[in-house]
Amino acid sequence: MSLYELAIRSARGSGFVHYEAIAYERASASYRARKFDELADFYLRNARDRYMRWGAVGKVQQLDEIYAHLRDREVTPAPTSTITAPVEHLDLAPVIKVSQAISSEIVLEKLIDTLMRTAIAQAGAVRGLLIVPRDVEPRIEAEATTRGETTVVHLRDDNVTAAAVPESVLRYVLRTQESVILDDATTENPFSADPYIRQHNSRSILCLPLINQAKLIGVLYLENNLTPRVFAPTRIALLKVLASQAAISLENSRLYGDLREQEARIRRLVDANIIGIFIWELEGRVVEANDAFLRMVGYDREDLAAGRVHRRNLTPPEWCDRDERTMTEVKMMGTVQPFEKEYFRKDGNRVPVMIGLASFKKGGKQGVAFVLDLTERKRAEAEARESERRLADLRMEFAHTARVSLLGELTASIAHEINQPLAAVFTNSKAGLRWLDRAEPNVTEARESLKRIVDDTRRAADIIARIRTMATGKTSQLEATSLNDVIEQSITFIGHELQSKRTSVSFDLAPSLPKITGDRVQLQQVVVNLVINAIQAMEESTTARRAVFIRTFLSESETVCCTVEDSGTGFDVRYMSRLFDSFFTTKDSGMGIGLAMSRSIIEAHGGVLQADNESSLGGARVRFALPLNLTPPRANKETVSSNQT
Secondary structure, three states, X not given: OOHHHHHHHHHHHHOOHHXXXXXXXXXXXXXXXXXXXXXXXXXXXXXXXXXXXXXXXXHHHHHHHHOHHHHHOOOOOOOEEOOOOOHHHOOHHHHHHHHHHHHOOOOHHHHHHHHHHHHHHHHOOOEEEEEEOOOOOOEEEEEEEEEOOEEEEEEEEEEOOOOOOOHHHHHHHHHHOOOEEEOOOOOOOOOOOOHHHHHHOOOEEEEEEEEEOOEEEEEEEEEEOOOOOOOOHHHHHHHHHHHXXXXXXHHHHHHHHHHHHHHHHHHHHHHHOOOEEEEEEOOOEEEXXXXXXXXXXXXXXXXXXXXXXXXXXXXXXXXXXXXXXXHHHHHHHOEEEEEEEEEEOOOOOEEEEEEEEEEOOOOOOXXXXXXXXXXXXHHHHHHHHHHHHHHHHHHHHHHHHHHHHHHHHHHHHHHHHHHHHHHHHHHHHHHHHHHHHOOOOOHHHHHHHHHHHHXXXXXXXXXXXXXXXXXXXXXXXXXXXXXXXXXXXXXHHOHHHHHHOOOEEEEEEOOOOOOEEEOHHHHHHHHHHHHHHHHHHHHHOOOOOOEEEEEEEEOOOOEEEEEEEEOOOOOOHHHHHHOOOOOOOOOOOOOOOHHHHHHHHHHHOOOEEEEEOOOOOOOOEEEEXXXXXXXXXXXHHHHHHHHHO
């Protein structure tokens, strides 16, 4: 076997027509040099046929001029080829018909239907697929089949599978963007091993790329399982025209579809009437507007058609300069950032709006405006301002009420605290006068009364000083104090109360009780308040015996404790949770200050004040506990001041 024959076999195996043409021409030249003219003509005819399929028209004409007898015979086509007859050999009538049929459709679904029907009819195929490359994998968009004289087209959106198409052929076309023609797929060819070809016994197969401006738009796959060599050169040339026009039409159809979808989205936005939208002209006329804008300004479609919806009719005089600057800006820049303004309604009222504008093209005379009605927002802002004003008024009234209330509380507190030493001054003054008014004045008793008056006056002054200190936020006068001494002094202050109410007091004061750190005057106030409350409670009861028992002791928790018990009826269990609330009292003449103030003072000293009905005398019991040598936190001073006042 010669080198050229080997080359021919190799070229035939590869399926590339231009290799075969060159190999046959060289083989022909070799045999002609050895005077084997018949063999040389045979290989030359094969070479001419391959050049024709390749599209090398100039080479074919050259061979025809040199070997004129080659045109008298046709060479049987090879089973595999990728090029068809030249377009100039086609009849123009069917070409024009095919081109018009494809180019006349712009709707994608109709275009695909026309394309598949035309391709099946012109190629003589019994089945066809339109395959479109996607982002990841190609998809089958349509399938056409013949049933007798009828062609049925189904639009699909399926994956490409080995059961639907010879995948090796499709991948080759997608990769190279070259056509593949199998005149008889049952014979040996580069794609013989494809599962689809073996299982379906395919005969004629054509896979044609649809290319527009070097971009692969799709692939047209056609087959005829009944007859080989269905796709003749003239048919293939016509299909090439069909493929070229189909690629253009498919791309245009998709662009048209995108444009329609975009237009539909814009139309949905306009018709949704979420905001006002209108088309404007530079001189001021509103060309088109949606219902939302027309309702906003009070005009109707008739006004719009008549040209009455115009910038000069809509714009208040004070906004004219702003509008002129806006139109100049949109003409130069193409857009204007949203800004607030007002429009005249048709009825003469005004509507506040926010408007943004954009021209359709820079320097153009038309554009679109988006308008938002601010009426509700402005109303809400006005209501908010009115609410703020009312709130400010309420705050002022509340502050005034609070000051008045605070003044009343302060007055009540001072009256409550000063009332006791003043009452003692009054009682001791009367006693002193009685000692002096005797036939023989008892100067000694009178002097004792005057001393008690001095003590009561000093105590009143101390109380006023302490109240002033707490009111101004100054530090309390803390010192090491004996609780037993505080109790004894306190009982001295209210001796007259005990006598006048015929109340006895007994003590159980723990000896050697450790001193505590505290304000002596404030602690005296607590003891006095607790004893006075006990006296008043027993005064209202029917109990004949009126007794107060005061006890001090050191608890296991290293706190100094004091209990004040009485023989009355005890606390009403219904009000136990409110005993220490300011201004809460169950007594007709009570002020509700004593217990609240006492708890504040004890807590300010780091202690605890509690009340129950566990008195050993059968009545109420109040118990407070104070830590040893513990300076109370500063935060508690404010609590004392607040409750005290």
